[in-house]
Amino acid sequence: MEQKQNPKAFAQEIRISVLKALENLGFGHIGGAMSASDVIAVLYGEVMKIDPQKPDWEERDYFVMSKGHAGPALYAALALRGYFPLEELKTINTNGTRLPSHCDRNSTPGIDMTTGSLGQGMSTAIGIAHGNKLLGKSNYTYLLLGDGECQEGQIWEGALYAPQQKLSHLIAFIDYNKQQLDGYTKDICDLDDLCQKFRDFGWYALEVDGHNVDAIAHAIALGKQQQEKPVMILLHTQKGKGCDFAEGVLYNHHMTFTKEQCENAIRHLQKEGC
Numbered sequence: 379m380e381q382k383q384n385p386k387a388f389a390q391e392i393r394i395s396v397l398k399a400l401e402n403l404g405f406g407h408i409g410g411a412m413s414a415s416d417v418i419a420v421l422y423g424e425v426m427k428i429d430p431q432k433p434d435w436e437e438r439d440y441f442v443m444s445k446g447h448a449g450p451a452l453y454a455a456l457a458l459r460g461y462f463p464l465e466e467l468k469t470i471n472t473n474g475t476r477l478p479s480h481c482d483r484n485s486t487p488g489i490d491m492t493t494g495s496l497g498q499g500m501s502t503a504i505g506i507a508h509g510n511k512l513l514g515k516s517n518y519t520y521l522l523l524g525d526g527e528c529q530e531g532q533i534w535e536g537a538l539y540a541p542q543q544k545l546s547h548l549i550a551f552i553d554y555n556k557q558q559l560d561g562y563t564k565d566i567c568d569l570d571d572l573c574q575k576f577r578d579f580g581w582y583a584l585e586v587d588g589h590n591v592d593a594i595a596h597a598i599a600l601g602k603q604q605q606e607k608p609v610m611i612l613l614h615t616q617k618g619k620g621c622d623f624a625e626g627v628l629y630n631h632h633m634t635f636t637k638e639q640c641e642n643a644i645r646h647l648q649k650e651g652c
């Protein structure tokens with residue numbers, strides 16, 4: 379088992395590594411990678427029971443990145459933790475790579491589930507959590523959903539099923555950045571009070587500032603205290619957070635950018651520090 383990382387500094391490293399990785403390509407899913415960097419940093423920096431030397435260790439905690447297009451942020455965290463060399467990040471989304479644009483458990487050390495078709499990660503994470511429960515194991519399954527993704531019907535089948543099975547070792551997050559591929563979620567199919575909706579379905583649900591690493595860690599700790607219900611932590615985030623050419627931009631889901639934009643954004647993140 380390896381050492382823990384300061385999650386605030388780790389989140390900035392993840393953002394910087396994503397930009398360095400995509401710099402040569404000149405395009406990528408910047409918005410949703412940046413909004414998810416803080417929760418990934420908390421999980422892979424201090425919360426999850428993992429061993430980068432043994433990605434398939436059966437006693438590990440599992441992570442399902444259901445919004446699979448944010449793969450680059452997860453790859454950055456995995457590389458920084460030592461699952462594979464940092465230089466490999468530069469191969470993202472190129473021929474022959476182990477790092478396809480969307481997560482693939484058969485390609486990448488440390489990726490627990492193949493994702494990209496939105497909605498499916500809810501079901502697969504429930505399957506992992508339920509399987510581990512049936513085996514009498516105490517490891518946790520973590521799941522990250524997008525808010526636009528929550529417009530998928532499959533999410534709500536899972537929302538019904540997980541409380542029925544008392545999957546208390548399933549801890550889910552929604553990256554509630556209020557944007558999806560082509561606009562604001564409220565204009566396309568409004569999600570309204572998602573926290574209350576999950577409570578009504580029988581989850582232990584709470585909401586926090588998704589860029590406050592201490593608040594995220596505290597919410598996870600609260601979730602772990604209860605033994606009966608699956609946990610849903612709604613993360614209020616900003617799409618593109620921390621990347622100056624993406625933050626506050628409406629169409630920042632999949633963007634093209636220049637090397638100069640990347641370098642400036644990296645400098646900005648480095649100046650911001652932690």
Ligand SMILES: Cc1ncc(C[n+]2csc(CCOP(=O)(O)OP(=O)(O)O)c2C)c(N)n1
Binds near residue numbers: 409413447526528
């Ligand atoms: C089933 C399915 N329908 C459509 C898409 C195309 N798609 C990819 S990302 C995306 C928007 C997702 O928005 P959200 O879940 O809010 O992600 P985030 O903003 O956090 O990146 C869409 C529609 C898909 N991948 N899967």
